[in-house]
Amino acid sequence: MLIQSQDCNDYDQLASDQSLIDVMKHCLNTCIKPAASGVTYVRWGKKECPKGVELVYTGQVGGNSNSNKGGGVNYLCLPNDPENGKSLSRDNDQLFGAEYQTGSYHKPYEMTSNLFNKEVTCSVCYQRKRSTVLMIPGRKTCYKGWTFEYTGYIMSDYKDYSSKEYVCVDKDAEAVDNKTGDENGALFYGVKTKCGSLRCPPYTNAVDVHCVVCTK
Template sequence: MSLASAVYTRWGRTECESTAELVYEGIVGGGWYASEGSASNPLCLVREPKWNRYDDAVSNAAWIFGTEYRLPLDQFRLENPTKFQAANMPCSVCRTASRSTVIMVPGRNDCFKGWTLEYQGYLMAGHYSHKMASEYICVDEAPEATEAGFRDELGQTFFLVEASCGSLPCPEYVHGREITCAVCSK
């Protein structure tokens, strides 16, 4: 029996591939898109939080908001693409049973030889003109939306990442083309 395992977040989906165990499925949360002081990393929040001590009065604190897709309506293979513009993003935390390393490979939709594909998708991040910094994440190529979204409330927003030629080598990269990604384990 192998004791090796690794954990990764599958952004944009509520389940794991058949080779991984679902730890939990949740909703993506992050800082406000226009804030200069927000945390930059998105989190996969549990759907049913448990509270300890708390004070419901608004205070001088850090805040976390829901995360919304900002997608060209025909980019992904979606049954109803219009419902994804400003929809809230789900996530799942997955555990591999027999592999101890997980990497996200930007610029590829497959894995290097000897690695196992957990999922493939598109690189997404906050908009370049927004004040809030963000991380690059690999969002599943066939994303889902949460049932609580669709109100265009902003919060953290994720856009497709496109190549910008200049310091990136072109023609290997193509100016304005959306960057793929793969999450791989070994």
């Protein structure tokens, strides 16, 4: 019997099963190209990716208004070069720009104080050398065997407003530009702990929450 495979040499099947197995192994090793690997993640609060990580695009954060009672709850990293759609007549405004609400009461400790009421930037990053990405709340460092991407603080909208997801905002966060408009929309507040059902220790009451993004 003759075994043929594209881009491989032809081989005569020999009598033994082992010979057939050897031929199959050869074709698998030489003819099948491995699939492209890598992972993407959003670096919230930064226009660039960490050193050595490919930038897919940079943009600004968008999300649902803090005053809306329904609709989307996740933040979006919107590119700076959108391909805009057509006019929609019905009233369903849900996509607003996001602003830092990092005044003296809601600012994580290490973050700069000049972000208040400025728009939140973001970048989408592609790490070619990894296959899994993990955001760990409550930590600044990765566990053994994981590679550090960036660290920051857990942020979300204010507890009395519409629900939003928790995201890890870079500790050295920056704004889209120097505009300060207080236009609200989607908002970013520092989040603090509340002991009770949250066990303290190991946690501590009323402190900001670190986070770290790791890949493997």
